[in-house]
Amino acid sequence: MSSAAAPPLPTLLVIPTGVGCAIGGYAGDGLPAARLLAAASDCLVTHPNVMNGASLYWSDRRIHYLEGWSLDRFAAGELALRPRPWQRVGLLLDAGIEPELRQRQLQAFDACRATLGLPLGPVVDTDLPLEVSLLLGPSGSSWGTLVRPDALLRAAARLLDAGATAIAVVVRFPDDPESPALAAYRQGTGVDGLAGAEAVISHLISQRFGVPCAHAPALLPLPLDERLDPRAAAEELGHTFLPCVLVGLSRAPDLVAPTAAGAGVLRGEDLGAVVAPAGALGGEAVLACAERGVPIISVEGNPSLLQVDATALQLPVLPVNGYAEAAGLVLALREGLDPAALQRPLLSLAG
Amino acid sequence: MKSAGYSASDAPPLRLLPLDLWVPPAPGPLLHRLRLALAGEARLLGGPQAVPLRWAVTAADPERGLRLEGVVLGNGAES
Numbered sequence: 001m002s003s004a005a006a007p008p009l010p011t012l013l014v015i016p017t018g019v020g021c022a023i024g025g026y027a028g029d030g031l032p033a034a035r036l037l038a039a040a041s042d043c044l045v046t047h048p049n050v051m052n053g054a055s056l057y058w059s060d061r062r063i064h065y066l067e068g069w070s071l072d073r074f075a076a077g078e079l080a081l082r083p084r085p086w087q088r089v090g091l092l093l094d095a096g097i098e099p100e101l102r103q104r105q106l107q108a109f110d111a112c113r114a115t116l117g118l119p120l121g122p123v124v125d126t127d128l129p130l131e132v133s134l135l136l137g138p139s140g141s142s143w144g145t146l147v148r149p150d151a152l153l154r155a156a157a158r159l160l161d162a163g164a165t166a167i168a169v170v171v172r173f174p175d176d177p178e179s180p181a182l183a184a185y186r187q188g189t190g191v192d193g194l195a196g197a198e199a200v201i202s203h204l205i206s207q208r209f210g211v212p213c214a215h216a217p218a219l220l221p222l223p224l225d226e227r228l229d230p231r232a233a234a235e236e237l238g239h240t241f242l243p244c245v246l247v248g249l250s251r252a253p254d255l256v257a258p259t260a261a262g263a264g265v266l267r268g269e270d271l272g273a274v275v276a277p278a279g280a281l282g283g284e285a286v287l288a289c290a291e292r293g294v295p296i297i298s299v300e301g302n303p304s305l306l307q308v309d310a311t312a313l314q315l316p317v318l319p320v321n322g323y324a325e326a327a328g329l330v331l332a333l334r335e336g337l338d339p340a341a342l343q344r345p346l347l348s349l350a351g
Numbered sequence: 352m353k354s355a356g357y358s359a360s361d362a363p364p365l366r367l368l369p370l371d372l373w374v375p376p377a378p379g380p381l382l383h384r385l386r387l388a389l390a391g392e393a394r395l396l397g398g399p400q401a402v403p404l405r406w407a408v409t410a411a412d413p414e415r416g417l418r419l420e421g422v423v424l425g426n427g428a429e430s
Contacts, residue, residue, distance in 0.1 A: 016407060068405070069404070137371070137409065137420040138409070138418070138420060139418070139420055141409060141420060143369065143405075143420075143422055145367040145368075145369075145422070146367060149366070149367055150365045199405055200367060200405060204404065204424070207402075207404065207424070280407075282407050282408025282417070283408075284382070284406065287382045287385070287408075288382060290381075290382075291380060291382050306407075306409055307410070307411075308408045308409065308410065308417075312408075313408065313417075314381075
């Protein structure tokens with residue numbers, strides 16, 4: 001007997017930032033996996049690191065764009081998501097950006113208004129340069145710091161008071177075109193050295209104000225690299241990394257209390273699956289999902305520099321080789337199929 | 352959305368600090384244990400109001416337990 005399509009299976013896709021994931025560790029190269037999982041689940045929650053490809057982006061109403069701090073809180077059931085037709089995205093610019101580079105950001109902002117019709121504005125500059133430093137942790141994962149986090153928060157407050165409902169941040173990041181680490185990244189063998197600091201910036205704003213936020217770095221153009229890896233190529237297409245952030249935020253959900261009423265509010269308890277790299281299961285969102293009994297689909301085919309797997313954490317997982325298989329498993333869960341029934345041998349329950 | 356009164360005058364001086372911590376093996380719910388350890392380490396590093404801003408388990412060792420790396424948002428107090 002046939003039936004109508006199964007209801008959506010809200011699914012969380014996590015590809016940790018700044019740990020060199022083979023898929024999703026570069027310039028929005030997790031996007032094809034996100035699109036596939038959105039089609040399989042009909043409701044995907046994921047974060048900017050997966051979706052942002054500088055000038056390249058994909059907007060899909062089935063995909064909820066959620067910065068990492070908020071994503072962790074959502075997975076833990078501490079906040080919920082209320083989809084809305086649009087956000088008014090304000091632009092927060094670091095006072096450390098040189099005039100010409102600043103103008104490039106503003107032109108990208110204008111372009112997204114004129115060409116995509118996005119509701120954008122206002123624009124606010126920080127009162128002091130933020131002064132980002134990029135660092136590597138003991139594991140080799142990237143992170144970073146700001147000398148003046150409070151200047152960032154003051155500017156965010158001004159944007160919200162002026163009517164923004166979501167915040168795109170552009171901070172001047174250090175240029176280091178000759179560094180071996182950058183060369184390795186561009187050639188597809190290294191860690192995104194900016195990603196960890198970007199996450200810190202967006203976490204700060206979301207944690208303090210509870211609004212959608214994402215970051216794009218301001219950098220000078222790089223010299224041509226003939227050996228550029230396709231996964232890093234999106235970052236070499238233009239003068240800014242801003243368009244993907246504006247598109248993502250323009251349809252980001254509101255962050256609301258888990259007790260918020262109303263149709264369409266998505267809560268952590270609604271999650272039917274979480275998909276994460278098999279060696280990078282130690283993030284708060286995945287651990288919170290595990291605690292709540294959400295099935296964890298661990299993707300073996302997305303290695304990173306971490307080896308924090310299900311055995312190390314004593315987590316029950318559904319292992320798959322890649323995202324295509326993960327999408328099949330999401331579809332199976334959505335259809336109410338026992339994943340074990342798709343494998344052989346099938347052990348008898350009769351003992 | 353308004354900023355709930357956040358301004359220069361009431362903003363404490365904030366600091367971002369690296370966190371690197373081993374949590375030894377122990378019984379009990381994992382996430383709860385990690386959060387407790389993180390909260391304690393954050394206060395140690397960044398003062399009584401400090402909170403972990405971003406963290407993940409980055410290594411596992413049978414003897415030492417789980418290694419956590421992250422960033423603490425401190426409120427200006429010295430450790």
